Amino acid sequence: MKVSIDADKCQGHGRCYEVASEVFTDDERGRGQVITAQVPDHLLAQVRSAINACPEKAISLSE
């Protein structure tokens, strides 16, 4: 599964890299960045949690 952040939607709430710190990190403005685009199975739960937590619905997961 592949994860991405829509940079136009991201406002820097910072939830993704807090609930899924192995998949996302923060840039100098506090916006989310993907570090592991191809998500290994054992991190999928973290990513789903980040998708739930994002107030801007900026994160998507695709095949």
Next chain:
Amino acid sequence: MAEYGSGTAAMDPATEAKLQAWQQERSSDPRGYYAKLRAQCPVDFEQHLGAGGDVTVATAAVLSRGDIEEVLRNTNIFSSEMGIMGSEEPVIPLGVDPPLHAMYRRVLDPLFSPKKMAALQPTVAAQVNEMIDSFIDKGEVDFSAELAVPLPCLTFLALLGLPGEELDALVRWKDIMIRPDIVAGSREAGAELQVRTAGEIYQRFGMEMEARRDAPRDDLISYFMTVKVEDGRNLTDSEVLRILFLLLAAGLDTVTISLQAIFNYLAEHPEAQQLIQDDPDQIDNVIEELLRWETPVQNLTRIAKVDTVLSGCPIPAGTHVIAALSSGNVNEENPESLTVDLTMGDKAHLSFGGGNHRCLGSHLARMELRTVLREWHKRIPSYRIKPGTQIEWVASSLRGIDYLPLEWTPAKG
């Protein structure tokens, strides 16, 4: 922001009483209050105040999660350009629309990033522990007066590079900005006091800027005076002042009331204290879930630039549109949102707003909240509200508890 300020013409006592009544009902039980309003209509045209407490403008409070998100995100229709808290000119970046807004946020966001806030954390932890030192042996404290109010003020002074001795002046300023009517004794006198105080604050910040003009220091005021914005120019003095005013207006009481709401909840729920004691790593989840559940800042205001429609309701241009964050955070549209689960930190909430005006200080606020919860529970793991206390929520869109007496059994020795 606060509901008081300009536009507060004298009202007849009956209207005043009605206003007080619904605001009190909302602060005391926001979840019940908004459930009741939602059952009537997804947009409320009857209650709620305009920007700055204006009682003369048409208002529309949007209650569904979808409408709230639309109002916060669609800046083409919903403008943020308005004065707040006695400041005639729009404060920066809160009262500025795109595209200028983006220019300011590019400069400001990095100053309040999680990494910058982590560097400030030890200072805040030391301040929290100093406060706890002063009352832990007594076995009781007014949490509001002794911690929730002074802590964000001291953090603000440290950030700006102002001496800690300014604390009393700062507490007075922010009280006048947040609730001038209570400080001054009436809405009219409060509005006047607020404008006068805003002038005083601008003047004081102006002096601090002068002191740094030739000798910059390692603080935010100096930074704002030297930073280059995108076309290579410096910020003007007026821009720096309006940024400083915003930090003061938005950065103090918001953290204070969040601390009050969270500690009130924890003090009433021993099982929540036990959860933190058993697993301090749950603190981040506890904070997120309680920020959602309590929604200390209950609403944000925009002005409709054109005629529009929300949930089938016509909203004429010029209407002050209130995004009722409380209603978006706890809402039957999403059944999971109707209960509290303190181990769930991923129920998306709008307690820091959303869209491009997402609270600039959200990472600062989270750092302060986490630091207080961590340090407090290390030293006072079990506590309760002093028996016989009637908790009174402040009847304002900033939902706090002025007097929050907590007690515990002090360690022997």
